[in-house]
Amino acid sequence: MILFKLDVDVMYKVIGISYITFRVIQAISDQKNYGSLDFFEFTSYLFFPPTLLAGPIDRSYRFKSDLDNGYNNISTSNFVRGWELLVIGGLFKFVLAEFVAKFWLGEIDATSTSIATMVNSAYSYTAYFYFDFAGYSAMAMGVGIMLGISVPKNFDKPYLAQNPQEFWRRFHITLGAWLTDYFFKPIYMYLQRFSYLRGRRLLVQNISITLTFLLMGMWNGLVWHYIFSGLLFGLYSSIHNCYVHYVKKGGADIFSVSSNILSLSMKRLIMVNSVVLALYVFSGRVPL
Known part of the structure; x- marks a missing residue:
């Protein structure tokens, strides 16, 4: 590996x-x-x-339950449902993603150090990444359902997320769930064994979060832009975790001073632009 x-x-x-x-x-x-x-x-x-x-990323016991059901999962309704997902996924990946790649992302000079060009590159890659990856995931779900395997959902309007925690419940959902169960939770429990960290729940959470996202970056590849993008996502989640802790302790919630619509818009604007930055780093297109 x-x-x-x-x-x-x-x-x-x-x-x-x-x-x-x-x-x-x-x-x-x-x-x-x-x-x-x-x-x-x-x-x-x-x-x-x-x-x-x-x-x-499916779970073995869930996959096995579908296998145990045998041909019961193969039906006309499931075939139609799977076909719809396959068509939508194909539209995302082979039409929208390719359109963005050819007429937007592909027209940008990735070596340019102009701020405007770099911003344009970041947003175009974010759009391309979503259509390409979400399209592939939808196609995988569609083919799986047609074969009698209920492949879990991987994307759910991620760019509408209000905070990092919600983002990872919408974006590459199965990877986030896997990392939570098989890395974050074990490392969190392990760190609590140390006397210095015992009772420092927020610190232990943030260390565990950072290490989890560092692993995610390394999992994508042992090159600086993957690793640094993982650290960025870890930083976002740790900052949000600290802010939630601060508000729960009686601190002022800066988003509560505005209307619900304005507050929601502000949260989404901050989150989506944070994601754009992290994915721009992830892309390896940063001219360094």
Whole structure:
């Protein structure tokens, strides 16, 4: 996996190795609570074609329940539902994403250090990334449903999120849930063993959050722009966590001084622009 992430030209690279690794960890970790899979179930879960390259990241026990249902999940209504998702996903990925790539993103000089050009590049990449990735995820869901497998939803209008916590409940949902269950929670419990950190709940939460997003960045690739974008997302979540803690302790909520519509708009504006910055870094298009 390290060689794959370093982009070393190795003949043993495996397509979808990152997602396969996460599935293996989940299946092994949960077998005590949910039981193990036989060889056919396990290999079907690991190498399910629609989700092999870029998710969504399913859970083994949920996948197994669909396999156990057999042909009961294959019906005319599910085929139609799956076909609709496949068409919508194809529209997103092969029409909208390609349109943005050709007529907006592709027209921008990524080496330019002009502020206006960099801002334009950041917003165009954000639009392209959403249409491309959300489109792929919708197509994977559609094909899965047509085959009798209810692939979990991965995107839910993420750019309408009001804060980082809500954003990760809308954006790459299955990755966020996986990292929470199999990294954030264990590291949080581990850090509480240290006497200095015991009782410092906010600090432990923020350390765990930062390490989780650092892992996410490294998971995308061991290059600076992936890692730094992960740290940015970790910083956003830690700042939000501190702000929520501050308000709960009686601090003034700066968003409560305006109307609900204005407050909602301000939160969304701050969040979407924060995401644009992090995804711009993620893209590797920053002219450094």
